[in-house]
Amino acid sequence: MAEDFLNTLEATIRERRGADPTTSYTAKLFARGRAKIAQKVGEEAVETVIAAVADDRDELVSEATDLLFHLMVLLADAGLSLDDIRAEMVRREGVSGIDEKAARKP
């Protein structure tokens, strides 16, 4: 169910490219460009880390949700999708043992 929802959200995010930035936060992000989107990912990552270290469960869920959303916008802006991430994860799973260097090879 969660995965289906992420697919739906991903499609919605793609639809927002070129939409009216005054009516859609996502469209506003796309209009601001890659650097701004990446900055937001960084900010949300820091807020997620702070919530985790503070052991604040509700805040961690909230910030992790913001982080995932902004990361999906960044991926969409770069022409990537969740399927690209899934494929990389599956590829890593197929790498024998825990070999970080091998996992990082394209």
Ligand SMILES: N=c1c2ncn([C@@H]3O[C@H](COP(=O)(O)OP(=O)(O)OP(=O)(O)O)[C@@H](O)[C@H]3O)c2ncn1[C@@H]1O[C@H](COP(=O)(O)O)[C@@H](O)[C@H]1O
């Ligand atoms: N999942 C999200 C989502 N998660 C977080 N956010 C927004 O991310 C922002 C994070 O808060 P911040 O305080 O960091 O950002 P901000 O101050 O609003 O913005 P900046 O001035 O920092 O740029 C908030 O404005 C949230 O509303 C989201 N905005 C939209 N979605 C989904 O994206 C889809 C498209 O929504 P629209 O863009 O509204 O059409 C819908 O399915 C929405 O549910």
